[in-house]
Amino acid sequence: MIAHFVSQFPILVVVVPLLTMPLVVLAHRAFAAWALYLACTWAVFAMACALFARVATHGPIDYAVGGWAPPFGIELVIDSFNAVVLLLVAGMAAINSIYARASLAREIEPERLYLVYALMLACLAGLIGITVTGDAFNLFVFLEISSLSSYALIAMGPKRRALLSSFQYLIMGTVGGTFLLIGVGLAYMMTGTLNMADLATRLPAVFDTRTCQAALAFIVVGLSLKAALFPAHIWLPNAYTYAPSSVTAFIAATSTKVAVYALIRFVFTVFGASYAFEQLPLNQVLLGLSAIAMIAASLAAIFQTDVKRLLAWSSVAQMGYIVTGFALASTAGLSASLVHIVNHGLIKGALFMAVGAMAWRTRTTSINDLAGLGRTMPFTSAAFVVGGLSLIGVPATAGFISKWALLSAILAAGHYLIAALVLIASLLAVIYVGKVVEALYFRPRDAEASNHDAGEAPLAMQIATWALIALNVAIGLHASPELTATGRAAHALIGGGA
Numbered sequence: 001m002i003a004h005f006v007s008q009f010p011i012l013v014v015v016v017p018l019l020t021m022p023l024v025v026l027a028h029r030a031f032a033a034w035a036l037y038l039a040c041t042w043a044v045f046a047m048a049c050a051l052f053a054r055v056a057t058h059g060p061i062d063y064a065v066g067g068w069a070p071p072f073g074i075e076l077v078i079d080s081f082n083a084v085v086l087l088l089v090a091g092m093a094a095i096n097s098i099y100a101r102a103s104l105a106r107e108i109e110p111e112r113l114y115l116v117y118a119l120m121l122a123c124l125a126g127l128i129g130i131t132v133t134g135d136a137f138n139l140f141v142f143l144e145i146s147s148l149s150s151y152a153l154i155a156m157g158p159k160r161r162a163l164l165s166s167f168q169y170l171i172m173g174t175v176g177g178t179f180l181l182i183g184v185g186l187a188y189m190m191t192g193t194l195n196m197a198d199l200a201t202r203l204p205a206v207f208d209t210r211t212c213q214a215a216l217a218f219i220v221v222g223l224s225l226k227a228a229l230f231p232a233h234i235w236l237p238n239a240y241t242y243a244p245s246s247v248t249a250f251i252a253a254t255s256t257k258v259a260v261y262a263l264i265r266f267v268f269t270v271f272g273a274s275y276a277f278e279q280l281p282l283n284q285v286l287l288g289l290s291a292i293a294m295i296a297a298s299l300a301a302i303f304q305t306d307v308k309r310l311l312a313w314s315s316v317a318q319m320g321y322i323v324t325g326f327a328l329a330s331t332a333g334l335s336a337s338l339v340h341i342v343n344h345g346l347i348k349g350a351l352f353m354a355v356g357a358m359a360w361r362t363r364t365t366s367i368n369d370l371a372g373l374g375r376t377m378p379f380t381s382a383a384f385v386v387g388g389l390s391l392i393g394v395p396a397t398a399g400f401i402s403k404w405a406l407l408s409a410i411l412a413a414g415h416y417l418i419a420a421l422v423l424i425a426s427l428l429a430v431i432y433v434g435k436v437v438e439a440l441y442f443r444p445r446d447a448e449a450s451n452h453d454a455g456e457a458p459l460a461m462q463i464a465t466w467a468l469i470a471l472n473v474a475i476g477l478h479a480s481p482e483l484t485a486t487g488r489a490a491h492a493l494i495g496g497g498a
Contacts (some may be wrong), residue, residue: 009047010063010076010132012203017125024118033114034101039095040121050091057234070194077134079370081489083409084338086131088345092253093124099353101245101466106360107158107244108473116156122149127258136184136196139262146171150251165238172235176225183218186211199270216332219266227259230293230321233316240312252315253349264326265300268493271372277329286327291421293320298428307355308365318344324418325406332409339405339482343398345436347390350468354384356466357457372445377456381440383465388433390472393426407441426459427431
């Protein structure tokens with residue numbers, strides 16, 4: 001009985017959030033809605049951990065939905081690659097559920113809180129669906145579920161600019177989704193199948209057609225818009241800045257990472273690296289755009305006056321690191337890309353939670369208005385400093401592991417100019433992180449700041465923030481398990497290629 005229940009985990013990680021969502025709406029009251037949200041996210045995280053362990057010991061899991069065998073039925077696939085991404089998404093949702101209650105209560109009207117929790121569950125279900133599905137069209141469906149819920153969540157931000165930010169994201173997200181759907185449609189037109197594994201076997205026969213080339217191009221552009229890869233990043237800074245702090249922490253840690261995962265899945269699993277990077281110059285395009293993103297977005301971050309916007313621009317730069325890794329088309333590069341997907345998710349989740357804790361107390365995220373908080377909010381400020389050091393890539397942090405793996409892969413591929421750009425971007429990170437640290441510790445607190453600005457945020461927010469900080473340090477001090485898992489995933493994805 002228990003074994004049969006465990007065998008249903010691949011579908012339950014998607015279904016449980018979807019079924020909990022109407023219960024949250026029916027609960028209506030803020031505390032009951034939050035309790036359901038908390039229980040659901042931790043249950044999903046427990047199932048994600050079980051699936052990760054099962055894949056590590058027994059290999060990939062194929063689950064036929066409704067008992068209909070693929071390619072005619074919908075298939076869920078969990079392998080060593082997406083099991084890592086699933087663990088990141090589910091883990092961030094679970095930790096964010098602890099943080100969310102106090103944070104959202106400060107920013108959202110009490111009568112609307114249950115709607116936020118319901119939308120967060122819809123977003124979680126969509127992101128997990130993207131991660132585990134083996135069907136190209138269903139990936140689009142789950143992408144739209146996560147996107148639609150994200151638009152609504154961002155619009156619920158406390159400032160009026162949140163509505164405009166949500167609308168900008170909606171426009172860009174709709175364009176991205178349309179491009180993805182066109183690409184999937186073109187692939188289906190040439191092969192007659194939507195199952196990714198089946199697509200991979202049928203597409204080589206039509207690789208020389210313009211339709212197949214157009215399909216890959218549409219899919220890459222569509223997912224690049226969702227992942228905020230330069231120059232399709234315009235929606236991201238405003239979305240992260242004006243969304244509620246808990247929402248920002250969750251989507252910054254997961255949403256763009258899942259979009260990059262989907263891009264990697266299509267390139268390596270469906271079309272194949274040899275077609276995308278040898279017959280077509282996709283790697284040169286991605287390497288060029290990523291190099292620009294690393295430098296341009298880092299420079300933009302330096303001139304920001306709002307901490308959330310600064311971190312948002314930093315995310316655009318960090319996306320350049322991630323795409324650079326998999327564009328190398330090597331086991332080392334792909335492993336480094338997956339390492340940074342996980343580590344950057346942990347870093348940005350921690351940093352946005354720390355900033356949200358500051359905003360909970362001061363009701364602002366302006367760098368000037370946060371001056372002197374190092375003395376009045378010492379624990380929160382210390383969390384931001386450690387997270388900032390990890391973002392820079394200081395040894396003994398997760399960020400260092402990411403950049404070391406990425407630089408090693410870049411140098412092994414002989415791209416010395418890109419390696420130099422990675423180092424320059426890291427130095428620029430010192431400047432924009434240093435701006436915030438300087439304000440926190442080396443500027444006096446505004447004499448007009450009221451007494452309610454003193455003191456730490458609620459304990460639950462502190463616990464969630466420091467849990468992510470502890471993971472950053474733990475990975476920095478003992479990265480072997482992560483590197484082993486990502487290396488195994490990269491090797492499996494490209495069949496042991498160089």
